[in-house]
Amino acid sequence: MVTNDTPIAMLTVGQLREVLGNNHTEVIHAPMSEAKYVYGIAGLARLFNCSIPTANRIKASGKIDKAIKQIGRKIVVDAELALELAGRKDGGRRA
Numbered sequence: 001m002v003t004n005d006t007p008i009a010m011l012t013v014g015q016l017r018e019v020l021g022n023n024h025t026e027v028i029h030a031p032m033s034e035a036k037y038v039y040g041i042a043g044l045a046r047l048f049n050c051s052i053p054t055a056n057r058i059k060a061s062g063k064i065d066k067a068i069k070q071i072g073r074k075i076v077v078d079a080e081l082a083l084e085l086a087g088r089k090d091g092g093r094r095a
Contacts, residue, residue, distance in 0.1 A: 038077045047079055048086070058086065 002015050011019070038047045045055035058064060059075075067082035068075060 036079060038079050038082075040075050044075070044077055044082070047077070047082065063088075 002011065002019060008016070038044060041052055041055050041059065044059060045052045048055060048058060050058070059068065064077070064082045064085045067078045067085055069078075070076070
């Protein structure tokens with residue numbers, strides 16, 4: 001028997017459905033998008049899952065320059081574009 005003093009934690013799923021009735025609303029889950037921007041060399045290192053010196057080398061290589069906006073010491077990197085640019089193969093040695 002469910003009374004007004006019954007704790008919610010003590011209800012079974014069936015009892016909870018009975019109490020709520022059919023007046024429940026459907027929950028729509030929007031897909032979570034990844035962060036669009038990362039900030040600083042540390043953010044770049046987390047994005048590429050590498051060390052900070054390696055992130056500095058990636059930035060200095062010029063390969064992802066289109067994804068980087070730097071004003072003074074502040075660095076803002078478009079994460080999706082940086083990953084796309086880094087994935088492209090340019091030059092290199094032939095096997």
